[in-house]
Amino acid sequence: MVEIVIFTFALIFLILVILWLLVFFKTNDLSVKSLKKINFKKVLVVFPHPDDEILSCGGLIKLLSKKGADSTLIFLTKGEKGTTDAHMEHILRKLRTKEAKLSGKILNYTRTIVKDFGDGRLSSKTNQITKYIELAFAKYQPELVITYDLSGLYGHEDHITNAKVVTDVIRRRFKKIKLWYFSPNKNLLSKIKLPEHMAKDPKFKEARTTPTHKVYIGTNVFAKIKAFYAHKSQMKTLGRGRPFKPLPKWFFLSTLVYEYFFDAN
Numbered sequence: 001m002v003e004i005v006i007f008t009f010a011l012i013f014l015i016l017v018i019l020w021l022l023v024f025f026k027t028n029d030l031s032v033k034s035l036k037k038i039n040f041k042k043v044l045v046v047f048p049h050p051d052d053e054i055l056s057c058g059g060l061i062k063l064l065s066k067k068g069a070d071s072t073l074i075f076l077t078k079g080e081k082g083t084t085d086a087h088m089e090h091i092l093r094k095l096r097t098k099e100a101k102l103s104g105k106i107l108n109y110t111r112t113i114v115k116d117f118g119d120g121r122l123s124s125k126t127n128q129i130t131k132y133i134e135l136a137f138a139k140y141q142p143e144l145v146i147t148y149d150l151s152g153l154y155g156h157e158d159h160i161t162n163a164k165v166v167t168d169v170i171r172r173r174f175k176k177i178k179l180w181y182f183s184p185n186k187n188l189l190s191k192i193k194l195p196e197h198m199a200k201d202p203k204f205k206e207a208r209t210t211p212t213h214k215v216y217i218g219t220n221v222f223a224k225i226k227a228f229y230a231h232k233s234q235m236k237t238l239g240r241g242r243p244f245k246p247l248p249k250w251f252f253l254s255t256l257v258y259e260y261f262f263d264a265n
Contacts, residue, residue: 024255029185044142048158049079050100051231056182058224059217065108073109081119103227122161149181151208155199183211183262193241209262
């Protein structure tokens with residue numbers, strides 16, 4: 001009887017390992033150069049909505065925090081449009097702000113800042129956002145800034161505005177700052193289903209970057225998974241486009257032990 005139990009558990013474990021390796025090789029691109037030494041002391045991450053910080057660079061920030069890096073996470077909105085029910089917006093403002101702060105804590109950000117420039121309205125507030133970003137860069141003096149590329153990943157107007165403002169500020173006033181775009185590898189992009197119906201510009205993919213390097217985050221992926229589940233209000237939609245269903249979200253996330261970036265300098 002004991003032998004049967006041991007055999008059963010061993011078989012289940014073997015199946016899980018095989019599944020994990022299958023998903024890993026299907027969603028990663030090992031041909032992309034790996035960075036071995038990453039010693040940034042000050043990092044600033046800018047995204048428009050709470051939950052944008054997870055898949056993009058969650059593991060890297062956790063990794064750098066263990067080396068003593070000072071890290072700042074800025075969200076330009078409270079993500080109040082993250083629902084199909086407009087009546088929920090006033091509730092989501094508080095709820096998603098709380099979730100953003102929890103995620104930032106899990107990933108060991110030194111500080112998490114949630115602004116309120118208006119979910120879905122960033123393109124109409126470029127001047128205000130530009131002034132704020134300039135002040136933030138001057139205050140926190142980052143060596144590295146991470147954000148979306150100019151495609152906004154899937155053409156989301158807030159993502160694009162965010163990327164354009166950050167890129168413009170660095171190229172115009174803070175040229176010594178290293179700028180990395182979150183840049184998913186081709187294998188992952190071919191497997192996941194992104195909400196590209198949200199794009200207003202049909203040519204947004206022309207601005208999409210391909211990664212210049214990747215970072216191995218190792219066991220820091222566990223913090224990334226925990227931060228993912230901190231965004232409880234978004235669980236119906238967050239990760240919905242993942243491949244290999246019905247495997248659970250955490251299983252898919254566990255295979256993302258590399259994070260991919262484009263060096264925009």
